[in-house]
Amino acid sequence: MNLAVSLGKMKLSNPVILASGTCGYGKELVSYLDLNQVGALTIKSLSITPWKGNPPPRVRETCGGMMNSIGLENKGVHRFLEEDLPFLETLTTRVFVGIWGKTIKEYVAVAQELEKARRIDAIEVNVSCPNVEKGGATFLEDEETLRRLVAEVRSVTGKFLIVKVGPQVRDWGKVVSIFEKEKVEAISVTNSFPALSVDVEKMDFFFHLKFAGLSGPAIKPLALKMVYELLCVTALPVIGMGGIATASDALEFLLLGARAIGLGSYTLVNPSSALQVLKGLEEYLTRKQIDDINSIIGKVR
Amino acid sequence: MKAMVQNKRFLSEKLCTLTLTGDEGITSASPGQFVMVKVNEAFDPFLRRPLGIMEVDGNTFTLLFEIVGRGTKMLAQKNVGEELDVLGPLGKGFSLFPSFGILVAGGRGIVPLYFLASTLARTGIPFVFLLGIRSREELPLLDFLEKFSPVFWSCEEEVPGGFCGDVVALLQQYLSSVSLPVGTRVYACGPEGMVRALCRVEMLRGIPVEVSLESLMGCGFGVCLSCGVEKKDGKGYYHVCKDGPVFLLSEVGL
Ligand SMILES: Cc1cc2nc3c(=O)[nH]c(=O)nc-3n(C[C@H](O)[C@H](O)[C@H](O)COP(=O)(O)OP(=O)(O)OC[C@H]3O[C@@H](n4cnc5c(N)ncnc54)[C@H](O)[C@@H]3O)c2cc1C
Ligand SMILES: Cc1cc2nc3c(=O)[nH]c(=O)nc-3n(C[C@H](O)[C@H](O)[C@H](O)COP(=O)(O)O)c2cc1C
Ligand code: FES
Numbered sequence: 267m268n269l270a271v272s273l274g275k276m277k278l279s280n281p282v283i284l285a286s287g288t289c290g291y292g293k294e295l296v297s298y299l300d301l302n303q304v305g306a307l308t309i310k311s312l313s314i315t316p317w318k319g320n321p322p323p324r325v326r327e328t329c330g331g332m333m334n335s336i337g338l339e340n341k342g343v344h345r346f347l348e349e350d351l352p353f354l355e356t357l358t359t360r361v362f363v364g365i366w367g368k369t370i371k372e373y374v375a376v377a378q379e380l381e382k383a384r385r386i387d388a389i390e391v392n393v394s395c396p397n398v399e400k401g402g403a404t405f406l407e408d409e410e411t412l413r414r415l416v417a418e419v420r421s422v423t424g425k426f427l428i429v430k431v432g433p434q435v436r437d438w439g440k441v442v443s444i445f446e447k448e449k450v451e452a453i454s455v456t457n458s459f460p461a462l463s464v465d466v467e468k469m470d471f472f473f474h475l476k477f478a479g480l481s482g483p484a485i486k487p488l489a490l491k492m493v494y495e496l497l498c499v500t501a502l503p504v505i506g507m508g509g510i511a512t513a514s515d516a517l518e519f520l521l522l523g524a525r526a527i528g529l530g531s532y533t534l535v536n537p538s539s540a541l542q543v544l545k546g547l548e549e550y551l552t553r554k555q556i557d558d559i560n561s562i563i564g565k566v567r
Numbered sequence: 568m569k570a571m572v573q574n575k576r577f578l579s580e581k582l583c584t585l586t587l588t589g590d591e592g593i594t595s596a597s598p599g600q601f602v603m604v605k606v607n608e609a610f611d612p613f614l615r616r617p618l619g620i621m622e623v624d625g626n627t628f629t630l631l632f633e634i635v636g637r638g639t640k641m642l643a644q645k646n647v648g649e650e651l652d653v654l655g656p657l658g659k660g661f662s663l664f665p666s667f668g669i670l671v672a673g674g675r676g677i678v679p680l681y682f683l684a685s686t687l688a689r690t691g692i693p694f695v696f697l698l699g700i701r702s703r704e705e706l707p708l709l710d711f712l713e714k715f716s717p718v719f720w721s722c723e724e725e726v727p728g729g730f731c732g733d734v735v736a737l738l739q740q741y742l743s744s745v746s747l748p749v750g751t752r753v754y755a756c757g758p759e760g761m762v763r764a765l766c767r768v769e770m771l772r773g774i775p776v777e778v779s780l781e782s783l784m785g786c787g788f789g790v791c792l793s794c795g796v797e798k799k800d801g802k803g804y805y806h807v808c809k810d811g812p813v814f815l816l817s818e819v820g821l
Pocket of ligand 2: 285286287288310311334336338364392395430456457458480481482483485507508509510528529530531532785791792
């Protein structure tokens with residue numbers, strides 16, 4: 267049975283990717299799963315200097331999901347290269363690294379730093395975090411800024427380039443034409459959904475920044491619609507994510523045409539769930555007597 | 568790991584203990600560590616619930632929890648023979664070799680300190696246990712402390728035998744009545760208000776205070792960064808699940 271897929275020129279041993287921000291810097295998960303068995307892992311979005319993130323509370327459970335307001339806390343690209351790259355170098359799986367900045371210059375600087383690390387297979391430009399006041403999803407609000415950001419990152423990196431988008435996109439056609447023109451090689455969709463929660467005891471907003479990102483099973487149908495609409499306007503490979511917890515969830519995205527899928531929040535609940543999803547995909551193919559996963563990708567259009 | 572409920576007991580309407588049998592993983596648990604419990608197999612409630620480990624005996628361990636919301640309510644409905652999905656032991660626990668320990672628990676904060684007291688007792692390290700409860704309803708918690716001595720307790724309601732007030736006032740009374748050996752450590756776990764009040768106790772100056780903190784948690788094993796607690800110097804956050812849940816009171820900004 268063949269589970270290998272490709273995102274353009276990027277070959278993956280299977281379509282299951284650990285999504286950014288939910289698999290830490292990789293190491294944290296080793297006692298729960300063999301990282302070499304996933305198609306790729308995506309390191310938490312890094313900034314040029316360490317970033318402390320948002321004040322607590324940072325998480326709230328919702329019906330069938332969760333909201334987070336981590337605010338992109340991360341140790342910064344330099345400490346990452348020093349403390350985590352050596353571990354990642356011992357892996358054989360694909361390593362993607364998320365990047366973010368408050369300005370275009372900061373994104374570019376992170377990409378430049380990562381360029382030196384040969385072990386890193388791809389850069390995922392996060393332009394869709396709903397939890398920061400500057401940077402993140404604000405880049406999706408203005409198409410000219412987005413174009414400059416993508417073009418400038420592209421100009422400093424030879425690595426496989428992914429852009430991660432979210433529901434803030436207003437016009438898929440316009441965004442996609444920017445990505446295609448600036449040689450983006452794949453699109454991750456979706457980041458969490460901007461959402462809100464009220465603390466009735468305190469009679470106040472639950473999160474300091476008011477809005478927080480909704481993720482988990484609750485968003486799956488919304489994410490599926492986004493993936494579907496995106497694939498109506500682009501031939502770029504899409505990594506589909508949003509609410510995936512089971513093989514059947516993953517199959518929905520693959521059938522719509524996503525070439526790989528990201529597992530986010532559910533890894534927090536079941537750190538080895540990527541392996542269960544993988545096993546479920548194999549069982550599905552066996553049951554359907556299909557020997558290549560690629561033959562189901564995009565079957566539902 | 569899968570853990571099977573061996574015993575369930577309600578101490579009061581709101582307090583419940585579950586004894587579970589898991590696998591060898593749990594045998595390594597040390598006082599202050601916790602587990603992440605999935606209360607059902609569905610996607611709602613979505614997240615696991617962090618609960619302190621109260622007692623470990625071989626593969627068997629005991630949890631004591633307060634029913635405060637949906638998750639703990641569902642947990643209290645589990646019956647003997649049912650299985651739960653549990654991750655752990657997780658986090659960093661208490662230091663185990665003081666010359667003398669002062670254990671200060673508020674309500675359900677008794678959980679990790681009971682485990683600590685049992686461990687200290689086994690190694691012959693002397694300690695005093697101070698427990699604060701809010702109301703009569705929590706009196707059954709005192710039964711756990713029968714095997715330890717000395718024990719002092721307080722209740723915010725007037726109850727015979729107990730100090731009337733909160734546990735921090737009880738601690739102050741205790742501190743003013745003794746002279747402490749070099750190497751004394753204070754160990755505390757309780758509601759946020761109690762922990763904050765500890766920061767203001769003058770007589771604790773110079774005595775290391777280890778405190779087990781609670782926070783909302785997404786994962787419990789360090790990947791999501793949901794469990795931030797501010798560092799004392801204001802330069803960023805510790806993560807309760809990985810750097811804690813036990814911290815020196817002097818290193819966190821509360
Ligand atoms: C390391 C650690 C150890 C803990 N050990 C114990 C223990 O031994 N016994 C015990 O009774 N409780 C313990 N708690 C608290 C326990 O996790 C929460 O009470 C529980 O998750 C609430 O779940 P719920 O679904 O019933 O409540 P929810 O419906 O989720 O919430 C009800 C209330 O509980 C509060 N709450 C929710 N999650 C947490 C949390 N993670 N920490 C603190 N408050 C929370 C909410 O803010 C809300 O006010 C511990 C927490 C941590 C972080
Ligand atoms: C706690 C948490 C932290 C996240 N951090 C990041 C991040 O740093 N960068 C990023 O691109 N996406 C981040 N995400 C978004 C996820 O990668 C994913 O796109 C989103 O949660 C939707 O997928 P899910 O429903 O499977 O979680 C985070 C999500 C969560 C829940
Ligand atoms: S709860 Fe996820 S990092 Fe601590």
